[in-house]
Amino acid sequence: MxxxxxxxxxxxxxxxxxxxxxxxxxxxxxxxxxxxxxxxxxxxxxxxxxxxxxxxxxxxxxxxxxxxxxxxxxxxxSGGVTEEHSSAQRLASAVRLGHRLFVPALVIPGVTLLVALLGDHLAWHGHRLFAADRMTLTGLALACLLSLFAAAWVTRSSPVRGLVEGRRLLDTIGWAALLPLLLAALGQVFTRSGVGDAIAHLTTAWLPTGSALVCLLAYALGMVVFTVIMGNAFAAFPVMTAGIGLPLLVVQHGANPAILGAMGMLCGYCGTLLTPMAANFNLVPAALLELRSPYGVIHAQVWTALVLLAANLALMALLVFR
Missing domain, CATH: 1.20.58 (Methane Monooxygenase Hydroxylase; Chain G, domain 1)
Incomplete structure (x- = not known):
């Protein structure tokens, strides 16, 4: 299993x-x-x-x-292992492989989705293939492993080459590779230390909590702000949900928790586009692409984030309380 x-x-x-x-x-x-x-x-x-x-x-x-x-x-x-191939060689390889390069990338979401949807029904001689606990994460890990072999097949190389390149990329990213783990853990630390309760107290003291739309706006914008601060929507989610989402929107105003949670996370992702704290998304690509400004990726995403946030707020107002 x-x-x-x-x-x-x-x-x-x-x-x-x-x-x-x-x-x-x-x-x-x-x-x-x-x-x-x-x-x-x-x-x-x-x-x-x-x-x-x-x-x-x-x-x-x-x-x-x-x-x-x-x-x-x-x-x-700073910097990792020196690239063995020149820019011209890498470009020639990319042109030769063409769209086949997308195959390994598409294997990851495809296999993860299949395991998430069908994992409960997969068994071999009466034994489950996947443990029920954190099945989606297990599927993601399996998908990454299969993607390694898919990349080796597409490039006609050995899977060992994937380990070498993975090591080079990890050394290039450096300590920033740990930020997603640390920021996700930070959300639990904030929740257990009572930050959610403090937010609930401030919200009830300063906002007209009798208005569902005001509470919804506070929750959505709070997701953006806390994601900008902590760099990870998963870190912001438990804090804002414990402080505003559950007590005010779900319990008091009868919001649909599934819709609220899904669309609230999307608000957080809008904040991810705007913050250097999300280093693995915004600073590391700028370093790997050798952009002139370390914040070049953020500058390119600002209007996308704002338009997406506005559209998401409108949809939340229409759907969350249905």
Whole structure:
């Protein structure tokens, strides 16, 4: 049975491989950074089991390792492994492969969607193929693995080449590769520390909560603002939903929670287009594309974000309370 833990072990192996290659090439700090992260991925389930059993030491060691990552990150040199092929060679390869290059990219959403929709019904000799817990994430991990083999087939190369290129890309991105994980965790930290309750208190104190549209506007714009601050709509969602979405819109005004959640996330994604905190979306591409301004991607997205937000607000007003 495939579980999300299997994906975590694969990621741990890849991170350990990246650290080992950097160690062999003399990139000491970079090697230590990826090796520590690989160990954290490999031992995550063990830490959770130990914590559930009342043993605090493994979690404390993991916390020290996370602090070590934060201390090492500023020491990482910018830039990754040197590209083996010239720009002309890469362009010639892209022209030769043409639209076939999209095949590996399309495998990822296709397989993920199939597992999400059909995973409950897939079995082999009476045994489920996918664990019910976090099935969509398991499907995404499987899709990424299949995409690696699809890329090898399209380019007539070895899957090992994918590992080499993946390592090069990871070193190029550097510590920013961890931002999605850190920002998603930040949302849970904010929720558990009572930020959602504080937002609910401020909303009821300063806004006319008897108006459903005012509450809806506060929720939608709050999703944008918190996403801009935290760089991730998934981090903003639990905070705004706990503070405004559930108590005011769903309970008080009878909003449809499914529509509210889906469209509220889209408001957050509009904020993602506007913030440098979403480094993996906005700053890393600017660095990889060698744009003149590190904020060039954001500048190109501003009007798209604003138009999309306006359209989404109008649709929310029409659909959320139906």
């Amino acid at each position: 495939l579980q999300i833990a299997h994906a975590q072990w694969l990621m741990a192996l890849f991170l350990l491989y990246t650290g080992w290659r950097n160690l062999r090439e003399g990139h000491g700090w970079r090697a230590v950074f990826w090796l520590i992260l690989g160990v954290l991925f490999a031992g995550g389930d063990a830490v959770l089991r130990a914590s559930a059993a009342g043993h605090a030491l493994p979690a404390q060691v993991a916390g020290v390792a996370v602090i070590a990552l934060a201390l090492i990150a500023p020491r990482l040199r």
